[in-house]
Amino acid sequence: xxxxxREELVKNLIRKGIKGKEILNAILKVERHNFIPxxxxxxxxxxxALPIGYEQTISQPYTVAVMxxxxxxxxxxxxxxxxxxxxxxxxxxxxxGAQVFSIERNYQLYLLVxxxxxxxxxxxxxxxxxxTIGWSEVSPFDGIIVTAGSPDxxxxxxxxxxxxxxMVIPVGNKYEQDMVIIEKIDDNKISKKVIPHFAFVKxxxxxxxxxx
Ligand code: SAM
Numbered sequence: 001x002x003x004x005x006r007e008e009l010v011k012n013l014i015r016k017g018i019k020g021k022e023i024l025n026a027i028l029k030v031e032r033h034n035f036i037p038x039x040x041x042x043x044x045x046x047x048x049a050l051p052i053g054y055e056q057t058i059s060q061p062y063t064v065a066v067m068x069x070x071x072x073x074x075x076x077x078x079x080x081x082x083x084x085x086x087x088x089x090x091x092x093x094x095x096x097g098a099q100v101f102s103i104e105r106n107y108q109l110y111l112l113v114x115x116x117x118x119x120x121x122x123x124x125x126x127x128x129x130x131x132t133i134g135w136s137e138v139s140p141f142d143g144i145i146v147t148a149g150s151p152d153x154x155x156x157x158x159x160x161x162x163x164x165x166x167m168v169i170p171v172g173n174k175y176e177q178d179m180v181i182i183e184k185i186d187d188n189k190i191s192k193k194v195i196p197h198f199a200f201v202k203x204x205x206x207x208x209x210x211x212x
Contacts, residue, residue, distance in 0.1 A: 002033055005045035009061060012047055018065045022073070026095040027061060034120060035086040054106050056201055058086040059147060063198060067168045070181045070195075071143040073098050080139075080160070082131030082203065083147035087113035090124045093145075100124035101138055103131035105204065132205035134160040141165060149177040149200035154207035158184060170200045174209070 010028050018024060033044035035058055040050055049057040059067075068089075073079060075097035081090055084104035090113075093100045102124055104110040110128040117124060127135060131146070132154045139160035146157070146169035153171060161167055161184040170177035179195040202209045 002031065002041075002045060006032075009045045009047060013062060013065050016047075016062055018062070018069065020065075020069045022096050023065050023068045023092070026068075026092045027065065030088070030091050030095050032058075032061070032088060034116070035088040035091070052086045052109070054109060056085055056106065056109065058088050059200075064089055064092060066179065066195065067145055067147070068092060068096070070168045070179070070193075071145055071166050073143060077142035078138075078140075079143045079145065080131075080135055080141045080157075081145050081147060082134075082157070084113050084126060085109060085147060087116055087122070087124075089145065089147055090126075091117075091120070091122050094122055094124050098143075101127070101135055101141070103127045103129055103135060105130055130205035132156065132203060132207035136160065143167070144169075146170065146203060147200070148203035148208070149174070149198075150203040150208050152207070153180065153182065156207055158182070158190065163187075170198050172198075174202060175199065 010024050033041045047061050049060045052058050073096050077098045079093050079098045081102040084102040090100050090102045133156050140162040142165050144167040149170045163186050165184050167182040171180045177198050179198050181193040183191045
């Protein structure tokens with residue numbers, strides 16, 4: 001279902017500058033319509049964010065592609081996602097062969113995605129809670145992807161990265177953020193790159209925004 005629309009979406013992403021074969025292949029294969037309410041299926045393969053209820057969104061496919069490319073995911077990498085949302089980003093990472101851990105602070109979304117992953121046969125470890133403090137029991141990670149906008153870089157997450165691990169996180173104010181790509185060189189040193197102009201819902205938690 002919707003194969004043609006997915007092919008068109010991939011062509012659109014290539015035109016916008018996405019080059020990674022693995023991420024493009026995952027976007028071609030993962031059925032985005034399964035991650036949104038049925039009333040919006042006709043818009044599933046537009047390159048836009050869409051509402052998923054609870055004032056949250058499934059990210060724009062271009063944003064998913066940029067963030068995933070920046071993580072430089074390899075098969076078998078252990079990746080932590082903060083903000084499971086619809087589960088689409090986690091499904092993309094899983095399709096690329098990553099070992100995925102994902103945390104969501106909205107209990108209803110967490111339950112919904114647990115059932116969705118069971119139904120679709122997607123393997124990822126899901127947790128309900130505040131992702132700004134990471135998942136220490138299963139750390140360190142090769143990569144961390146934060147899919148909500150943060151006022152700062154949560155230092156607990158940096159500590160849960162392996163040396164040479166990468167973190168991708170939108171950082172800024174409540175309306176606009178820069179995508180910050182961090183590489184942890186060692187315990188005392190990180191390198192940073194920035195891609196400007198993204199807009200995410202808020203990362204709310206101990207090391208994020210304090211209020212809804
Ligand atoms: N990655 C998602 C997807 O593929 O559909 C999109 C995520 S949506 C833009 C942001 C999500 O982050 C929301 O579901 C929100 O509830 C969640 N969130 C916000 N603060 C969080 C936190 N501290 N820990 C975990 N999840 C959080």
